[in-house]
Amino acid sequence: MLNALSEAARVVKTGGLVYVAEPLAEGPCFELDSPVEDETEVRTKALGAIRRTREANRGLEETGEVRYPTFHTYRTFEDYREEMLRFDLSRRNRFEKLEPELKQRFRRIGKTTDDGWRFLQPMRANILRVC
Numbered sequence: 001m002l003n004a005l006s007e008a009a010r011v012v013k014t015g016g017l018v019y020v021a022e023p024l025a026e027g028p029c030f031e032l033d034s035p036v037e038d039e040t041e042v043r044t045k046a047l048g049a050i051r052r053t054r055e056a057n058r059g060l061e062e063t064g065e066v067r068y069p070t071f072h073t074y075r076t077f078e079d080y081r082e083e084m085l086r087f088d089l090s091r092r093n094r095f096e097k098l099e100p101e102l103k104q105r106f107r108r109i110g111k112t113t114d115d116g117w118r119f120l121q122p123m124r125a126n127i128l129r130v131c
Helices: 002-011 027-033 040-056 077-087 089-109
Strands: 017-023 060-074 111-113 116-130
Touching (some): 017 040, 017 060, 027 089, 027 116, 060 077
Antiparallel strands (some): 017 116, 060 116, 111 116
């Protein structure tokens, strides 16, 4: 991520913005997913990479940090399973082993809507200006 952010800083025109959005390691969606894929460490490292990029590229200044909600909606638990495995097939064994627990979490944590089950995923966006 540090290399990608450094490259973004290099190619963006002076005065331009680099917008970095990351899901936070919190909230119902994170709570649902974490037994299969706990991204706490990855998210901490992502924020650290943003901070290090700012320090390594004197031409970058942070103009703000915004937190905002996003939502993931699944018609059924099977739709949730399909999405989790579509992104990373190496999750299959963990998912299958934890499936009974995940089904319970899905029903307990999710909010029912007309479209299915809805899960909040808080996000953070860091906006950096190229100087």
